[in-house]
Amino acid sequence: MSDFLQELNTVQRQSVLATDGPVLVVAGPGSGKTRVLTYRIAHLIREGVAPWEILALTFTNKAAREMKERIEKVVGSGANQVWAGTFHSIFSRILRMEAEKIGYPSHFTIYDTEDTKSVLGAIIKEMNLDKTVYSPNVIRSRISSAKSNLITPRLYAEKEDLLQQDRAAKRPLTFQIYQQYSDRCKRSGAMDFDDLLYRFYELLHRNPDQVLEKYRKKFRYVLVDEFQDTNHLQYAIVRKLVQYPESPRNICVVGDDAQSIYAFRGATIQNILDFEQDFKNHGIQVFKLEQNYRSTEHIVEAANSVIQFNQRQIQKKIRSEKGSGHKIQVVKAMTDSEEGKRVADTLLEQKNRFHLSNRDIAILYRTNAQSRIFEEYLRRFNIPYRVFGGLSFYQRKEVKDLIAYLRLAINPRDEEALRRVINFPKRGIGDSTVEKISTLAGARQVPMWECLPLAEGGARTQQSIAGFIRLIQELASRAQTANAYDVALYAAEKSGLADLLRTDTTPEGIGRLENLANLLDGIKSYCEDDSEEAIDFSADKSLTGYLQNIALLTDFDEEDKTGGDAVTLMSVHSAKGLEFKSVFVVGLEENLFPSIMSMDTMEGLDEERRLFYVAITRAEQFLTLTYSVSRYKFGQMRYNEPSRFLEEVPRESLESAGGLKTGSSKEAAAGPPTATVSGAFQRRTNAHNASFKADPASFQASPSEQIQAGMRVLHLKFGEGKVLSIDGAKDNRVATIFFQGIDNPQRRIMLKFAKLQILE
DNA sequence: GTTGGTATCTGTGGA
């Protein structure tokens, strides 16, 4: 065993060696955070701590896997006995062992977001509520944040502030939906992603002697990665495990407040502040890793400068010793398509000039929907690429369908799976029959599965239902004896799913059949895989094990089909923790990055800025920032100003300061009037002229509801303009109007208040 | 009960 401690700088080594008692490591980007975590664990093992006494919680499977691999390199085998994994996977593993104690079967189903939305949709429909008001997505996030704050349905119904918010949003019955959803999940033997955390907390809380005590003793050392992204519930669980009278409080959390980008799903930097407070009296040690080993100086300077614009932060400044390096390039495009082309051009040029491989390069965007254009041009240029974050393999319809059969075989109470396949492929059990069964189940408070034989209907329907029950029972009994692959193959054939796809000869149909075959292959290799890495504490070759495993996978965990050397396309969110020699951050426009959803609050904007900080600190040597003057959204052309974040990058770090690389004049001429952007990024000057451009005497405002996209209109102050688009409905209609000849010619105007005269 | 066409909505990020 080499002495790995030599590879660390002073602060890193201190963070590794401070094994006992509470430790907070504030780790800037590229500061060797993963190295500290892994060496810390390796060091613990070397000092005689048993691997299974160590609990290391991460946010992604990838981070967990990497950590285990690196520990193994240092200490050899034994690394796979460390309890390292995501919050969700570790807790789900323990829940399976202890599920009965909170009234769940050990083979409980895990609902993904789609399942959750579908269940909510059904409840909303049954309650006869308008789903445009009670949008499943909104309700889901409301329920999610309730769970993340340890608010049960019953508590929710007592919280006046929550009820008040719901009333204000015209959704007063949200608490009832939450209650029903909760009941239904329980009845179905199902947990959603939040439940994996929430029920785990419940398990510990309700069984202090049998369970909590056991895991407190077991996990003598607890580590948490990306602590800034934990929510209240996650921290409550961690605290429960380590915060008790005779605890050694061997808790180490690693995080960076500047990289907190998940407030939208309940993460709170407050946890870092609370942590310091909670462990103040137990000899907490705080280390700051500020030395950046990833990026050159221009990039680090840009990052430091940008983050200064935030309101609240733990003061720290990252330092680079890599030399000044290349300046940051800013590319302006007239259209989203041109942006794609210019990124591909620049990328090729960089590859040639600096001998970069495809895998050294990433294109990062704010929203997944932006990937399409870049894919188009990369394909055209014959550059292999890999897109992360789209529809994952396991979310495809045909895959989910077969999995639904498997889910039913394991847990017939799983109502969502039942609804999904009871009539797919078609077997003559239509909506009305399903509704009858559902109503019956609701009235009796039992799973739908138990009501199947009771459904009223014609003889043919009865027969169909009996056939379906038989099919599922067959699958279930096979699952008792056969391995997962055999059950899956049998399900694919016996359900008619495989036959249905075989008859579809369209290219999409053939693709779907291939996906099904791939799924079967995947299941096969899953149950045959007895390689050493698969045989760690998490090995469970049963069908149940398989199902729980895939429920927690993301497309990060999917196989790379590009042969390994591909350009990476992903959202900035999923790029956290990664690094590339060259990074393109694209779509740097107001309303996109920062996102329009975040712009009404300071906190929202700060989070977007941290996201931008994360984006630029992914780059080692080359950083290219691009924006487009116009882009299509929902089939409509939109115009946006350059992102405010571009101005927050110091001029000295930009290539050809003040100047911009713009598109060719031909392309520029094809775009809309650009209204003279002098200097690099001219921003809105608030002092606009108060004088009238239109004659107030002859001005006659038209009723605002008549304003439509495409019209020419007159505004008293701004003069004549063209309505580019309209967003929102009724009182919230907002027009984007282009006024020729004024500063920042593109304006968004609330029609409710606007005085506009229609000219044609 | 099923099929196919039209209207409507979508509008951040992810385990």
Add this chain to the structure above:
DNA sequence: AGATACCAAC
């Protein structure tokens, strides 16, 4: 633009 929901016709 693309997915989904809904409705009328088979």
